[in-house]
Amino acid sequence: MPANAAQNPGHRVRTTVVVVTWRGADHIVACLDALAAQERPHRILLVDNASDDGTARLVAAHPAKPQVLRLPRNTGYAGAIAAALPLVETELMAWLNDDAVPDPAWLARLEDVLGSAAAAGSRLDRADGSVQSLGVRLTGDGYGADAREARVFGFCGGAAVLRTDVLRAVGGVPADFFCYYEDTDTAWRLRLAGHEIATVPDARVAHRHGASTRPGSPDFHRWNERNRLLTLLRCAPAAIAARELARFAAITALLPLRADVPDAPNFRVPLRCRVLVDVLVRMPATVRARREITRRSRVGRRQVWRTWAGRTARPEGATVDR
Structure with a gap:
C-alpha cells in the first residue's frame, strides 16, 4: 500500500510525519524512500533548516512529494519541530530525524500500540543492528540518556509519535533549545501532566547517529x-x-x-x-x-523524580548517545 495520503483518499490519515533536515543531501532520499514504503498512510511535512547543499532540490524531485516548510535560518531540531507544530492538522504528529530509515511497518506499529498514551517511542538501531535507543532514561543527576530497556522515562526524539493536542496542551516544544533535550523536556511535561509514554520495540528505525550534529563536538x-x-x-x-x-x-x-x-x-x-x-x-x-x-501539572515534581530518576549519577560531563 503506498503511504502518500493523496494516493489513499479512502484511508483515514492519523499521522503527520515531521522530518527535520539540515544539509541532509547525503541521507534525505533514503529517509523519504522509507516513508514512501510505509504500510500506513500518512502526511509528510519536511522542515528544511535553510539547507544550502542541494537538499531542497532532492526533496522537490522525490516522488513522496512532502509538504515543505523552508526556514530562513537554521533553528535546530527543536526550533524546526516547534515551527511545524502549528501546521499539523492530524491527530498524531511523528518526529523523525532525516538520517533515520524506518521499517515499512514502523508507523503502523506506533499507531497501533499508542493506546491511551500521549507518546510512543521507537527502537533506534545502529548500522550493525544493535540497539542504540529504546527511549530516554533519567539519570540521578538529571541527564536524559539512551535507554536500552523497555521501561523508559521518555521517548527518543529521533523517531516517535505524539498526540498533537496533548503536545500543544503541555506547551509544545522548547524552540530555543536548538538541539538536544527537546524530547526529555517534553517527556517531563507529559509525565507532570499525568500522561503515559509507551515504548514500541517492534517499531524499528535504522539511524545514522549524529549525521548532522557531530556528537563530541x-x-x-x-x-x-x-x-x-x-x-x-x-x-x-x-x-x-x-x-x-x-x-x-x-x-x-x-x-x-x-x-x-x-x-x-x-x-x-x-x-x-x-x-x-x-x-x-x-x-x-x-x-x-x-x-x-x-x-498544568497533575503529578508532583518530586513524585516524577522519585519514580524515574536513576540512583547512580553519571560522571560529570558524560554525554548521551543520540
Missing part, C-alpha cells in the same frame, strides 16, 4: 549541558535543579586547580562558562515557563 557539549540544566530548572524539583546548577558552577570554578582534567570539550572552562551565561540569560523566561508547567 564543542557545540554538542554546549547544547547537551545547557539544555540539561534548563530542563531541570523548568521541570524538576527545585532542590534538584538548584543542586545541579550549583554543582556545574562549582566544578567549573575548580577545574583550573585540577591536574587531572580530561581532554574533552565539556571540561573546558570557556565552554562551561558559556553554558552558565546561556542559562542565566534565559533564567527569567525559564522561571515563567516553570510557573506555567506547574499550572
